[in-house]
Amino acid sequence: MNDFTLHLQNLFRSFPRISKKNSPEEKILTVITHYQKHEWLIECIESIVNQSKKSTDIVVVDDQSDELPQEAMEKFPNVTFVQSSENGGPFKIQQYLLENACHDYILLQDSDDWSHPNRLEILLQTIKNQAADMVGSQLKYHYEFNISEKCPVMPLDPKMELIKNPLIYPVFWPTCLIDRRFALKVGGLSSGFRFGADSEFIRRAVMAGNVINVDQVLYFRRIHPESLTHHPLTGFGSPGRLKVQQLVRKAAQELVNNYSKDGSVSTKAICKTSSASLMYLSGPEIEGLK
Template sequence: MTINIELLNELATVSSTQVCGQITVRGFSIPIENWLRFRLSNSSARAIRVAPDVTCCVAFGNDHPYLSQALSSIAAQNMLPAKILVGIDNSSGLSEETQNDLVDIHHFRGRNGPFFIMDSLIRMADSKYILIMDSDDISHPDRLELLLNCAVEGEAEVVGSAVGNFEEYDEKISTLGVFPRDPYEALANGLCHAMLYPTILIRRSAYLDIGGFSDFDFFGMDTDFIVRLAHRRRGVNLPLPLYAKRRRTMSLTECRSTGMESDRRANILEYTSTRHRALFSG
């Protein structure tokens, strides 16, 4: 099964409306098995390339059955990260750490939230770059290689990509999210979704320099992180959809109490708007 990356790039360019703050586009349907390029048949014959300066970090809320699929998509990358760090929230694991050659699993007691866990994992890592991933999503096999090339050759400290969205029980890419090429320029024109946090490769020193996620609420403040990041560090979004995002009905983004229309989100938006005005006004 193969992917025509030129076709997806054309779809992202032609069918999208790149308006700041509008991250979904006119729908089309691509079966996810055609979007991903699996190479299991010849994996033993090809040389495995490893990016020694990259750690992939995954925060898992222990609340869905898709973690293994997410990790498999990282393990099937054309260029592997040196290590995958997985933090499991509300864990009943008996050991502090379970390890194999590629994956380290860290157990967190009680409810901590995804940002605390991600921050902890990034601070554990000792690599130059961090590849961030949600625990229920899927990476395209070329994702790490293309993001890393852009970071190195384009001298960018954070690189994101377009994203293909699919529903939990209908694994077809139904919409594309396309983000502004220059996140700083987009945010200078107003608060918007300038990058999608889980799609990014970031230089670890840049993450630490802006304070990371240390002052974050339990959820929903990734936009504030992107605002601080874009203001201080050079970022770029690739137009290629290198990441597939799963829409789950009970996720923090979708459920009624914490979703985009909830009062809690409104409070977070007010906080982020204040931060944005302070950084980008004048």
């Protein structure tokens, strides 16, 4: 063995070994659900495209808006745009992607909102370091109209707080990075609900797995009168939402009662329906989403 070969061997031995746990090979799909408000979509996508940790794929799913987001489609040729075949709400779309994507993790994002540039990097590092199944973050509200609504503080230990009060919302759904296989293991989303499916799933996930919130503000939520939670037909206090809330709250009480009694956790979504059907519009094709 000559001196040069020996030098190379010693040099390679000195390099730090990358463990499988910290390998950059994990596949991450960022899912942006979108409906109507095209003027905020570009800002939203830019906040995802410019993340310090890049997603493997980014998909924008339009839920049958009156017009396609043509400007965004032209501005972001490396982002995949698809459209739902019917206006079924965000949870039906998200459940389809949980079932059909080939990625390890799903990063959620509402198209009205935007993300901190280090959001994915921090959430991914946390999910690995803490062996977590799902990680959310703190958020900050940005108000587009005059309304008195306090931004919630998410608990760092959602399970402990949920056991104390089964009706709290211990993780803010759009802030989350989720292990896709875990989401399916605990039953997925109640895709038959246009609203409330996030609350129902989160409580099951919190009780069945390791779900945490980080203490950093990584997500910025836009509060406006046309949002699902503030529109007169779908917002807080609307008849349809109140009806769903009754079912979801009953399930929450039963979930925590059973866990406290014998440690059991139901992994059944309470309102499943047929999956969404997605039509390709533009951008790269994504494995599993054909």
